[in-house]
Amino acid sequence: MPASRRVRSTTRRSRRDLVRLLQVDLLVNLTLRDLRSKYKRSALGWTWSVLNPLVAVVVYSAVFSVFLRIQPTTGDPSGIRSYAVFLLVTLLPWQFHVTSLTEATRSITANGPLITKIWFPRWVLPTSSVLARFLTLLVEMAVLLVLIAVIEGHYAFAWIPVVLVLMALQLLFTIGLALMVGAANVYFRDVQHFLGVALAPWMFLTPILYPLDMVPTDREFLGMGYRTLYQLNPMVSWAEAYRNALYDLRFPSIERWLAIVGATVVVLALGAALFRRLEPRMAEEV
Amino acid sequence: MDGSRPGRPAVSLDGLGKKFRLTHDRNWTLKATVLNGHRTRYEEFWALRDLTLDVDHGDTFGIIGGNGSGKSTLLKVLAGILRPDEGRASVDGRLSALLELGAGFHPELTGRENVYLNGAILGFTSRDIRRRFDDIVGFAELDRFIDEPVRNYSSGMYVRLGFSVAIHVEPEVLLVDEVLAVGDLSFQKRCLDRFARLKAEGRTIVVVSHDLDMVGWLCDRTAWIQNGALRAVGPSAEVIDRFATGAEGTVGDGGNGSDPTGGGLGLERLSSDDLVRSVGLVDPNGHPTATVGSGRPVRFRVRYDADAAGEPVTVALGLYRADGTHVASINSGAATRGVSHDRSTTAADHGDGAGIVEVDYDVPTLPVQPGTYELSVALHDATMRKVLERHTHLLRFEVEPTGVDPQNGLVALGGTWAAR
Numbered sequence: 001m002p003a004s005r006r007v008r009s010t011t012r013r014s015r016r017d018l019v020r021l022l023q024v025d026l027l028v029n030l031t032l033r034d035l036r037s038k039y040k041r042s043a044l045g046w047t048w049s050v051l052n053p054l055v056a057v058v059v060y061s062a063v064f065s066v067f068l069r070i071q072p073t074t075g076d077p078s079g080i081r082s083y084a085v086f087l088l089v090t091l092l093p094w095q096f097h098v099t100s101l102t103e104a105t106r107s108i109t110a111n112g113p114l115i116t117k118i119w120f121p122r123w124v125l126p127t128s129s130v131l132a133r134f135l136t137l138l139v140e141m142a143v144l145l146v147l148i149a150v151i152e153g154h155y156a157f158a159w160i161p162v163v164l165v166l167m168a169l170q171l172l173f174t175i176g177l178a179l180m181v182g183a184a185n186v187y188f189r190d191v192q193h194f195l196g197v198a199l200a201p202w203m204f205l206t207p208i209l210y211p212l213d214m215v216p217t218d219r220e221f222l223g224m225g226y227r228t229l230y231q232l233n234p235m236v237s238w239a240e241a242y243r244n245a246l247y248d249l250r251f252p253s254i255e256r257w258l259a260i261v262g263a264t265v266v267v268l269a270l271g272a273a274l275f276r277r278l279e280p281r282m283a284e285e286v
Numbered sequence: 287m288d289g290s291r292p293g294r295p296a297v298s299l300d301g302l303g304k305k306f307r308l309t310h311d312r313n314w315t316l317k318a319t320v321l322n323g324h325r326t327r328y329e330e331f332w333a334l335r336d337l338t339l340d341v342d343h344g345d346t347f348g349i350i351g352g353n354g355s356g357k358s359t360l361l362k363v364l365a366g367i368l369r370p371d372e373g374r375a376s377v378d379g380r381l382s383a384l385l386e387l388g389a390g391f392h393p394e395l396t397g398r399e400n401v402y403l404n405g406a407i408l409g410f411t412s413r414d415i416r417r418r419f420d421d422i423v424g425f426a427e428l429d430r431f432i433d434e435p436v437r438n439y440s441s442g443m444y445v446r447l448g449f450s451v452a453i454h455v456e457p458e459v460l461l462v463d464e465v466l467a468v469g470d471l472s473f474q475k476r477c478l479d480r481f482a483r484l485k486a487e488g489r490t491i492v493v494v495s496h497d498l499d500m501v502g503w504l505c506d507r508t509a510w511i512q513n514g515a516l517r518a519v520g521p522s523a524e525v526i527d528r529f530a531t532g533a534e535g536t537v538g539d540g541g542n543g544s545d546p547t548g549g550g551l552g553l554e555r556l557s558s559d560d561l562v563r564s565v566g567l568v569d570p571n572g573h574p575t576a577t578v579g580s581g582r583p584v585r586f587r588v589r590y591d592a593d594a595a596g597e598p599v600t601v602a603l604g605l606y607r608a609d610g611t612h613v614a615s616i617n618s619g620a621a622t623r624g625v626s627h628d629r630s631t632t633a634a635d636h637g638d639g640a641g642i643v644e645v646d647y648d649v650p651t652l653p654v655q656p657g658t659y660e661l662s663v664a665l666h667d668a669t670m671r672k673v674l675e676r677h678t679h680l681l682r683f684e685v686e687p688t689g690v691d692p693q694n695g696l697v698a699l700g701g702t703w704a705a706r
Binding site: 025026028029030032033036037040041113114115116117118119120280281283284 | 306307362365366367368369383385386389390392394395399402403406407408409410411412435
């Protein structure tokens with residue numbers, strides 16, 4: 001769009017220097033707004049954020065472990081064999097993924113009055129939605145580490161740096177996706193409905209409730225093995241890597257890391273590019 | 287004024303244009319887009335077109351115009367909310383826009399939390415806000431309620447807090463959209479005081495308003511925008527005058543309020559080349575007069591050369607107080623439209639020579655306070671699109687006191703007292 005580049009007002013340029021410094025404050029404030037207002041006027045308040053994964057673990061364990069008798073893998077080399085731990089180490093990052101995207105999708109449309117009245121960099125809206133959920137994830141993961149130590153008597157603490165790197169990469173990956181769905185939803189409200197439909201199958205196509213081994217290798221679809229096709233889903237890499245670090249207690253394979261870093265870079269770049277393209281007319285369309 | 291550079295205007299518009307898409311089917315969906323092959327039907331509408339304008343540092347600049355003229359769109363483009371489709375708009379220096387007060391407030395958060403949030407949205411760091419926090423709360427007079435959720439605030443408290451945060455950003459360029467009428471009288475007064483202080487500090491203020499008196503009082507220069515195009519720009523009093531009488535043109539840009547139409551007030555300005563030949567007051571008995579009593583009948587009489595005009599004419603009158611306050615504007619509308627076609631009979635009636643038409647505007651009771659008033663006269667074509675001729679402050683006349691009750695203000699209510 002050469003025309004729009006030519007007419008870009010110097011309002012933005014002269015302010016950009018300042019804004020570069022200030023966005024940290026803006027992000028902090030918007031993230032705090034998100035966290036503070038989330039459980040306002042509810043009797044249980046923050047208990048809800050604990051209750052949600054708790055109920056999920058109980059229900060999924062009952063259905064998949066007890067009824068359907070899905071066997072968790074035995075941790076190698078940790079030797080752990082517990083469906084609840086097996087499930088939680090991937091379920092918590094997945095729930096971060098789901099809530100982040102759901103909230104980021106509406107982050108711009110829900111702030112319509114703000115967007116049409118005040119100029120500020122719009123990307124902070126989906127980003128702060130993700131950041132707010134990320135803080136929740138940090139707390140949940142800390143609790144999980146303690147639980148594993150207490151219940152299973154094994155210490156995953158040495159793997160904290162690896163988990164933190166994984167989480168940081170997942171944060172960037174999710175911000176990339178959040179920028180895409182947040183911006184697209186301004187123009188097509190279908191996005192929020194599409195996301196509601198897509199997230200459930202996406203979860204079942206990620207090794208959260210069952211081990212990756214259960215995906216067959218001996219069948220083909222369109223000339224590609226089921227397992228290969230299955231692994232095109234980037235969330236498979238995160239699930240496996242989290243499980244390696246927290247359940248097996250080993251370093252994820254180099255292929256996993258490459259897939260994770262590659263997906264993060266691509267999605268973040270695409271998200272930023274799409275957002276930049278859709279940003280100028282947001283105030284008109286929102 | 288750290289961010290501004292000398293020699294550059296504070297606000298500069300260069301051929302600015304902004305168009306909107308009027309989508310006929312607003313609920314377009316992904317499916318529709320895919321099925322229509324990415325062709326959505328919409329009409330383009332230029333809300334602003336070809337605007338070129340400079341506002342100097344330290345100026346207080348007004349923007350006036352009717353509803354839908356593009357004033358607010360212009361402000362949003364300046365604020366960076368809307369992106370121009372043509373030309374350039376630039377603002378030099380730190381900017382704050384008061385488009386809607388408290389737009390960023392979250393109802394569930396306390397006043398304190400919202401001050402930090404809103405400040406951050408307006409570009410403050412948390413440290414900046416902490417430093418000014420007491421001032422912000424003090425100015426809004428909300429010390430007792432600052433830790434209450436803002437959903438419990440009255441609408442007055444809400445906008446007061448919003449105004450207070452925005453004004454404490456200490457902008458070099460402040461954009462204001464019709465937000466001065468907030469809060470009670472004492473708060474309004476402090477708002478205006480604050481504007482005066484910003485003005486004295488040499489900051490640039492751009493005000494969009496329908497309140498012509500306020501624009502005239504506050505602004506050094508004013509632009510009149512109509513249908514997205516610049517109709518006039520210049521010293522406020524003159525632009526407001528033109529807007530009020532519906533005339534067009536660019537006032538000579540003296541900048542210091544000098545009258546470029548050239549001094550003399552009165553009929554001696556009329557020459558035989560002018561369409562307007564005379565304007566005057568006529569008393570109920572049909573005699574020309576120079577004064578009229580407050581609340582008494584009066585007739586404004588305009589005579590013009592319909593022959594020279596060569597087309598149907600609409601006559602517009604503007605009544606002003608001597609201090610420039612706009613009192614009323616009226617135009618003859620359809621009443622004079624047929625006149626030029628059968629002027630032979632009209633002219634013959636008055637026997638004033640070929641082509642001279644006399645138009646009267648009868649006021650049964652002139653509802654203004656005693657004082658000195660001025661009358662502006664303009665002749666338009668029948669559709670009011672084109673100005674044929676205009677004379678500002680053409681006739682000066684006195685309105686004399688008539689009642690025994692002391693009166694003050696703008697209008698004479700003409701009522702009667704009764705006590706039981």
